[in-house]
Amino acid sequence: MTPQPNPEQTPTPDPATGAAVKAADRAHVFHSWSAQDLIDPLAVAGAEGSYFWDYDGNRYLDFTSGLVFTNIGYQHPEVVAAIQEQAAKMTTFAPAFAVEARSEAARLIAERTPGDLDKIFFTNAGADAVEHATRMARLHTGRPKVLSAYRSYHGGTQQAVNLTGDPRRWPSDSGSAGVVHFWAPFLYRSRFYAETEEQECARALEHLETTIAFEGPGTIAAVILETIPGTAGIMIPPPGYLAGVREICDRHGIVFILDEVMAGFGRTGEWFAADLSGVVPDLMTFAKGVNSGYVPLGGVAISPEIADTFATRPYPGGLTYSGHPLACGAAVATLDVMAREGIVENAKHLGETVLGPTLATFAERHPSVGEVRGTGMFWALELVKDRETREPLVPYNASAATNAPMAAFAAAAKKNGLWPFINMNRTHVVPPCNITEPELKEGLAALDAALTTADEFTTSG
Known part of the structure; x- marks a missing residue:
């Protein structure tokens, strides 16, 4: 059946405007991950709650949450109002200053992160959060390599895409990015010939231990994992796996990074997917759901030990829009709404x-x-x-x-x-x-x- 518009939620069809939007897109917009002449993007007229609609009046229930980021749906009125209020108060300001929206967003995020991850470095999105997390790990340890899993996605920037374990990495794989891939557990398509979750967990941990041994523990700065892999297939790790990785990292002085860009901020029924296992990483990346994608924002939550590395030693990294007030204002409102509702x-x-x-x-x-x-x-x-x-x-x-x-x-x-x-x-x-x-x-x-x-x-x- 053809999607039927809701009169209270869907505006009057306007095919002429839709055609103009589509024509301008096709003439000037270069789309990500696409062969430009082979795509046919839908012209979207509006969105509210769990729905969006096109200019022909067709309404769709969005089972994608955008790209898994509209955790509070589209156009939540309180967050929209908070963005407007923040824009009137202070639209932007340089990151070297203490700004109310930035400070409050960091405080609210730190309240919810697992364990003692109480320092927040803000980025613009998830990929650059991964870039900075791996940089912090390398500087903290003085080691060059980072281990990441096949069946993973960590972002589209140079380091993040090399850490990625799916085919989106291949065209940009430099082969010299200091990245080593390994197999994480996935019983349905086990690489370890396992028949039970217990076998899959034990054999995956043994595989990681062996990979570390043959790569040289003293060369490895970090292991990075999506707490629950997102785009790669939503494979929940078997009981004990993340705790086992935590133990291996501790034993070898390796930084453990959890990527919560997609799984974080309520997506799993917990504030963070790490809460399901009780494991606390050394660094945790986030983005997407932190403000439901209303204004681009990401970040790294940092353990005291790694934060102390840069107490008197400058951290060699930053972004012009780190902790952008408009994005942070949206985050404050989003977190308040999520808690209250x-x-x-x-x-x-x-x-x-x-x-x-x-x-x-x-x-x-x-x-x-x-x-x-x-x-x-x-x-x-x-x-x-x-x-x-x-x-x-x-x-x-x-x-x-x-x-x-x-x-x-x-x-x-x-x-x-x-x-x-x-x-x-x-x-x-x-x-x-x-x-x-x-x-x-x-x-x-x-x-x-x-x-x-x-x-x-x-x-x-």
Whole structure:
């Protein structure tokens, strides 16, 4: 069915303006991660809450949260008002000064970070947060190498993209960035021939220990992991894995960095995914949900030991817009709204009572669903051709020519008024953390219908 506009939420269709917006985009905007002549971006007219709409009046329930950042939905009125108030008070100011919005944002973030990560270095986004975290680790240890996992994404800047473990790294891989990749646990597609979570955890830790031994512990500055890998597939680490990595790092004097850019600020039903394991890293990167993406902001939360390294020694790094007042004002308002409205609790509750159980029924009824995994508002469906062999519905890093099944699934979802998150052979279910139960059930019904299209491409479909 065609998405139906909500008269209270969707403006009158205006195809002429939409065509003009689209024409200007195609003439002048250079899009990321895209072959420019092969894309057809939707012209978006507006957004509110969990929905957005186009200039033809088609309304979509956003199961992507933008790029997994609108944790409080679009256009939350209190955060919009706070941005307007901050703009009237102080739109911008240089980072070397103490500014109220910056100080308060840092205080509120430090209140929520695990353990004693109480110093906050602000960046503009997640990628440069990763850049600075790895720089801090190298300077703190005096060592050159950083270990990161395959099946990971850490950002698009030079160091961050080399740390990334998916194909987006390949065109920019310098081969000399001081990065070594290893396999993190993922039982469904185990690299360790494991049959249980306990085996997967033990063998993954042994693999990491061996990698460190052969690379030379004295050469390794840091191990960086997404606490729960996001774009790579939302693989929740087995019990004990992160604690095991923490122990290995401690034993070898290696800095442990957790990347919470996507998983942080309520996405997992906790303030941070690290809270699920009780593990405290030495450095933690964040962005996205810190202010729901309303104004670009990221940062690094820093342990006392690493902060002390730069107590009398200058830290050789910074950004013109570090702790930008407008972005920090948005963060203060977002964190206040999240606490007052119980948004983290909502993500946890609906994840446990609605989202997880409903997705489990999809795995029972749809032959295309090989595995369901996730927590809070952070879930992935592994789509397969054959459940027995676990062959992906499309090949790894599929080309346009081999991606037809996923393209057909996505088109079916959009036809039903659902905007899906698609990556390789997976669809991720990552709606705003403050989505309502009726909205969530609406989206799940549309997803259920779209999966019948994916089923057509299975060996038993």
